[in-house]
Amino acid sequence: MFRSKASRTAAAALGLTAALALAACSNPSDGGTVEVAATKGTGTKINLSPDQRRVTTAKVDAIAAEVPQEIRERGTLEIANSSGSAAPLNFYANDNKTVIGVEVDLAHLVAGVLGLKPHVNTVSWENVFVGIDSGKYDVGFSNITDTEERKEKYDFASYREDNLGFAARKGSGLKVTGPKDVAGRTVAVSSGTNQEKLLVEWSREAVKAGLKPVDIKYYQNDSDTYLALQSGRIDLYLGPHPTAAYHAATTGRTEVVGAHSGAGATLQGLIAATTKKDSGLAKPLAAALNETISNGTYGRVLARWGLSAEAVPASEVNPPGLPKTNK
The missing domain is CATH 3.40.190.10 (Periplasmic binding protein-like II)
Incomplete structure (x- = not known):
């Protein structure tokens, strides 16, 4: 189904x-x-x-x-x-x-x-x-x-x-298709979510490939996260795709630079x-x-x-x- x-x-x-x-x-x-x-x-x-x-x-x-x-x-x-x-x-x-x-x-x-x-x-x-x-x-x-x-x-x-979305500042030039694209990047995610689980696993995959781990950051709410994104304190924010797309559409300051299933690569x-x-x-x-x-x-x-x-x-x-x- x-x-x-x-x-x-x-x-x-x-x-x-x-x-x-x-x-x-x-x-x-x-x-x-x-x-x-x-x-x-x-x-x-x-x-x-x-x-x-x-x-x-x-x-x-x-x-x-x-x-x-x-x-x-x-x-x-x-x-x-x-x-x-x-x-x-x-x-x-x-x-x-x-x-x-x-x-x-x-x-x-x-x-x-x-x-x-x-x-x-x-x-x-x-x-x-x-x-x-x-x-x-x-x-x-x-x-x-x-x-x-x-x-x-x-x-x-x-x-x-x-569906999950990677949000970046508008015009960042970033594209996220897999672990290599977040290696060494500073990425925000909410604690206790499947987004966090997937990001942690991507970081491990990057390290196994000889790349730098993801620098994972946590913020209290979306407004703090997007402020950090806009100021350059973080490179990316991984969250629900609908919220990332809505924010990009209604502010014009961010863009979705990658999408991923919330259940991983095969489901x-x-x-x-x-x-x-x-x-x-x-x-x-x-x-x-x-x-x-x-x-x-x-x-x-x-x-x-x-x-x-x-x-x-x-x-x-x-x-x-x-x-x-x-x-």
């Missing part, structure tokens, strides 16, 4: 880079929007206001009945997402308090199919997992990559391709709704996602955030993910 060749992944991701060309700036007259080109000659206007007018879908009784009884009786779906994410994934609207983005939109869609009221809890990245572990949250919708290591503690329902990475292992929720989540794919609301959500290129044909429970040892 997914593409396995890295070349196809990179082509799709780089195509998304080209697609997210800046078309217009914020427009206060309509509540605050930014427009990016969805395809050549067409535009997608992204709503940055707290009034999101989200895409909705109806409850499906047969799928809702599969939800664990405790959650059905409570009537809410406790959703965790990360405050450390960035546009167009999870980020704050122009009121600086309402969380918006493709992740929260998809979470609302799924809750609709399940007949539950979505309750979004915005916390730090590590607390997404702490909260799932403790049972405080039912599911994480936070650009979480399906990995074989995480499957020891969590179940997954996939819903989007996971298409997948982003997935994440639940505590054996909680019984992953199967109805996948069924709900497949309902939204079938009825078209899933495609509408991805389109409104300029992410149609990352659509999957179907949601799967625990599909193959980033291997524990991967190059």
Whole structure:
């Protein structure tokens, strides 16, 4: 149900880079929007206001009945997402308090199919997992990559391709296709992510080839990272491809200089709704996602955030993910 060749992944991701060309700036007259080109000659206007007018879908009784009884009786779906994410994934609207983005939109869609009221809890990245572990949250919708290591503690329902992007200053002349291109470079990455895992492994590969290791740096948030990139303190930033492409499109100060599957060189990475292992929720989540794919609301959500290129044909429970040892 997914593409396995890295070349196809990179082509799709780089195509998304080209697609997210800046078309217009914020427009206060309509509540605050930014427009990016969805395809050549067409535009997608992204709503940055707290009034999101989200895409909705109806409850499906047969799928809702599969939800664990405790959650059905409570009537809410406790959703965790990360405050450390960035546009167009999870980020704050122009009121600086309402969380918006493709992740929260998809979470609302799924809750609709399940007949539950979505309750979004915005916390730090590590607390997404702490909260799932403790049972405080039912599911994480936070650009979480399906990995074989995480499957020891969590179940997954996939819903989007996971593509990573190397961001550089505009006009840097850098191109990243493999470990040799980051050898000796100063590269920022977020701690505890699959991006970090892949970058560490690339650094090891560079050293094995007789090259310098990667000088890996960590910053508190995206704004600090991009400030370091702009000032020349780092050469590259490895993060989710959608955020790298969005930043390049809406600022004009950076560019995506390389794309890589979030699951490594031989497997298409997948982003997935994440639940505590054996909680019984992953199967109805996948069924709900497949309902939204079938009825078209899933495609509408991805389109409104300029992410149609990352659509999957179907949601799967625990599909193959980033291997524990991967190059």
